[in-house]
Amino acid sequence: MVIVMAPGATQDDIESVVAVVASAGGEAFVSRGVSRTIIGLIGDVERFAALNLRGLAGVADVVRVSTPYKLVSRDNHPERSTVTVRGVPIGPDTVTLIAGPCAVETPAQTLEAAKMAKAAGATLLRGGAFKPRTSPYAFQGLGEKGLRILADVREQTGLPIVTEVVDAHDVALVASYADMLQVGTRNAQNFALLQAVGAAGKPVMLKRGMTATIEEWLMAAEYIAQRGNLDIVLCERGIRTYETATRNTLDISAVPVVQRLSHLPVIIDPSHSGGRRDLVLPLTRAAIAVGADGVIIDVHPHPEQALCDGPQALVNGDLDELAMIMQEFPKLMSRTLAQGA
Amino acid sequence: MVIVMAPGATQDDIESVVAVVASAGGEAFVSRGVSRTIIGLIGDVERFAALNLRGLAGVADVVRVSTPYKLVSRDNHPERSTVTVRGVPIGPDTVTLIAGPCAVETPAQTLEAAKMAKAAGATLLRGGAFKPRTSPYAFQGLGEKGLRILADVREQTGLPIVTEVVDAHDVALVASYADMLQVGTRNAQNFALLQAVGAAGKPVMLKRGMTATIEEWLMAAEYIAQRGNLDIVLCERGIRTYETATRNTLDISAVPVVQRLSHLPVIIDPSHSGGRRDLVLPLTRAAIAVGADGVIIDVHPHPEQALCDGPQALVNGDLDELAMIMQEFPKLMSRTLAQGA
């Protein structure tokens, strides 16, 4: 940590800072410049953070020089991790395709979507039973009934299930059906939920908050990791910007940035980021090429009847091209398409 | 709702749209232009929304022309509302000062802050017992112990309490102590929490999500209102932008914009928006002058020891000027400073 003193800071101000740092067991190194003095701190960053150094007289700025996350940081875990979901790997050697309907609506629709997913190369099935919706008047999902449909479709297709949980107190219920718990973009700072999924004993897919910085996203992962669960897959799904041509702006650079900061796998959701069917395949290609460890894609047998996000779902006519992408692009990255157990 | 057809849409495409609308009990008015056709829809908007019209062949865009919120809309409730918190009004005739410490730390600190608040003209006491923090390593609040401190200070000062709740399952506990429940910026789309506070029988202060549009904010209020609670005060607290000189960017225009769209009172938080003590008084003056129904301000007897957000808390030396602002500025707006019961 570095303290930057204001131009008018006095010798007393500087000595006070040094004393406060010493009282927290730290050492302070003072460098005097022509117009400013800077003070480097060595010691326990957490204790320094609690000191409220910015509040001291003469302090202009406090610059943190170490990252605030630990368990998910690559500093302490240089090898990139592989998370395994009922035998299906997500990690640096593979590209994993997760696909399925945005929302579970009926058994027939879910089964049909699962077959579409499998035909394209998917080895994990996505599908929402609990849907967080901006409007209280919109379809909120089938709840436990939806979870049972997913379990039946898993039985029929062999595809493990990834599904969202939106409330800390539903975690046990959802975990009793799901193979991987998804935390959605609107819950990226719902700390009670993060802690609950951290304790649930299942792998977690953590979507980036649509307005979260990369650091906030990793801090959210740290909340999960703190409860003893390091089976976390990060999912970039677009951030909110001023551009209105797409629903959100896919921050594709986040993949290599995060892979450098954290050992956790990172995948991309090309469906929700753009919100447009015509962008899904180009963004899927880009996702693999940038080095993402997988993609999660909406498919729907009849999107014009979908109860949620129909405009972004791939349809049967798109599947051949998706399957081709999943066959050809991983090779160029020296990866293989992830297979089931 | 208006459907804009693509330039190449066929007569069949248009007839399909008309048929789909009719099947939902609506009427479709077709206007053919030189390059495009537009179709106006009359009928039940919720049913139209479920049709997934964007998914139909030949449809380029679907434009919604009515607002998605109802209970909180001013369309259906032209008079602006006053919310009363244990006798203290927040509404169009008054300016209400809510003040207190960001976090409850000790009985002494809380009592001292409450006295500071009262001296400046506050009639409601803010103070956090449950603190949502970006880092799992940061101070998370005293929990129920903090609520008891707040209740004791209410006893000693007569100031009703506004305090945050961060998890749906704490609502009953917090409501048993608090006079007003606060939903914070990170929970602006925590729908389970919004529904729980809607059912708790206490007035609610709903902070704007730091990246919520005004429409999303009003939709969040609608979640609360739907559970039978219209005692909602909206609080603008800054939005996330690219500017880094302030923690967030106070969207002061949101006050008149929201007052035109909704009947609910709107207040401003000048402490959290800027994150800097030197901005609090200027932004407080601006808040009253723009027409806000109140302000909520952090004060702390010893901010250099604060466990949370010390850099933005007003100190004793600022109180005279704050008191002066609260005396003089409401008059210019033909309002009075809100008094206790």
Added chain:
Amino acid sequence: MVIVMAPGATQDDIESVVAVVASAGGEAFVSRGVSRTIIGLIGDVERFAALNLRGLAGVADVVRVSTPYKLVSRDNHPERSTVTVRGVPIGPDTVTLIAGPCAVETPAQTLEAAKMAKAAGATLLRGGAFKPRTSPYAFQGLGEKGLRILADVREQTGLPIVTEVVDAHDVALVASYADMLQVGTRNAQNFALLQAVGAAGKPVMLKRGMTATIEEWLMAAEYIAQRGNLDIVLCERGIRTYETATRNTLDISAVPVVQRLSHLPVIIDPSHSGGRRDLVLPLTRAAIAVGADGVIIDVHPHPEQALCDGPQALVNGDLDELAMIMQEFPKLMSRTLAQGA
């Protein structure tokens, strides 16, 4: 300047940095921590900036601790400045009202708007003869003919003229008519134009780029100041954010932030920031209350016929309230309404 070394930086890396700094005539202070080393630099910042220190092996980050602007900085000029435009002051003791039509359209419209402006308390007349427009098909202004109309209206009303210049090579022409040159938001990084207005010998109003940081805005002012012109008034006019309810988001906090960083006067444009007539008066009140040194407002006798930005212009029916605001609000700030020469 502070250099933060990467966790894995070697002793050689550190010594290289020290040597490079020494070669530029600077001194380097090395502080070794448990996980990282930081190096404080004392010397000529410009020379350090040219060293490309981030490119050196083992360097993780370079943190600048002094501001990059000098002439416009308050560090070197603690007293706030007053800029005088043909006898009309803009500065810390007054609130100056600048008003007029967005675009000069006809002599009659301009004269009528100028009379409206004067009736409301304006002592400077705004009006655009050169209009930068997003669409090449939109009205681009009357050019020199518009400047002549402004000069005639100045003759008839006594109001000095503020008008925009959009191309470096029009500066001499515009300066031959105008009393103050305006640089618009789209030209905030048109450095050739900034240098030309810096050399023109007339006061300049510099609008903030709609996506400029405060630092970039002050750097743009520095370009003007470098050419010998310190008669610069900064104008906050809203920044681009994700919110769509207003055309831009007025960053009202920028006023006190800039007044702390720079000695230059700062005014607010409540018309262009919101783009809505119903926001102009509330934002004008807020602007004065936050401490702005003036406001610049669109008025139009017949906004429904305006060729540019009619929806935001105040009309005759708004003038009494504007005049009242200009009479009452400056008093509360211990200021007076700026008078003509």
Added chain:
Amino acid sequence: MVIVMAPGATQDDIESVVAVVASAGGEAFVSRGVSRTIIGLIGDVERFAALNLRGLAGVADVVRVSTPYKLVSRDNHPERSTVTVRGVPIGPDTVTLIAGPCAVETPAQTLEAAKMAKAAGATLLRGGAFKPRTSPYAFQGLGEKGLRILADVREQTGLPIVTEVVDAHDVALVASYADMLQVGTRNAQNFALLQAVGAAGKPVMLKRGMTATIEEWLMAAEYIAQRGNLDIVLCERGIRTYETATRNTLDISAVPVVQRLSHLPVIIDPSHSGGRRDLVLPLTRAAIAVGADGVIIDVHPHPEQALCDGPQALVNGDLDELAMIMQEFPKLMSRTLAQGA
């Protein structure tokens, strides 16, 4: 164009709108709903835009349903265009690599960088002689001397030159040396410059404004096209968002979005978007995979000595991997690497 009337609009209001539209030679189709009336307009959109319809009584909103650009629109030019720069194609059948130093510094550095570019597969040389810089104290480029260096290096290597022009009045000079004129991100709304390059008779590379919407970007291209020049290549180079881990956020979705709206080629700048060397190769792969028609990349023989943007330049050690990407990735897109004339 569609006019949405306010809920309280009267029959008179509606008739006024119809009359105003008729006076502009248009036809108005009125659709009455339960709570609102909408009016569809058929006729000359430019004339409607000049009517200022939002200013009429009872009008709540005016929705434009056709695009404001024409010459660059794909509606009127369904085939995607190929722009040829001294024999080098940029278009739908190829992937073109443009590479070189950010700034021309010396003949030796420029030649060395050009050889690096060529070795990696580049057939066009980039290099800046006029540099727009945020700080007036930063290196501003060598000017004409830099252009002469570029011309010499073209002679020696056979690579045609792409270089930036920053002022309308330098266009003739720069065009006398350059094979392609670049308009930079800070000049994306410098309309005088856009018109000047439109008239210069050379192909133009138009970078997206770092905060321009896609529509504004295409409107800027329309300014160039209007002067008779359709040899325009669009370049996405990252947009400004709240994320600070990268200099800007590469909006990779903009490539397929723009290719659908416009017939112009679109390339990506992976160097300036991220501002980090470690992101350049991953983003280059993603650019080709998403369907970009080319990439423009900074290379520098000694980036630690670069006068501009050294931290993002590729070095000799990166070239083999870049060459491999340029060989392998275009094939997967059924394209070839663009060759020289």
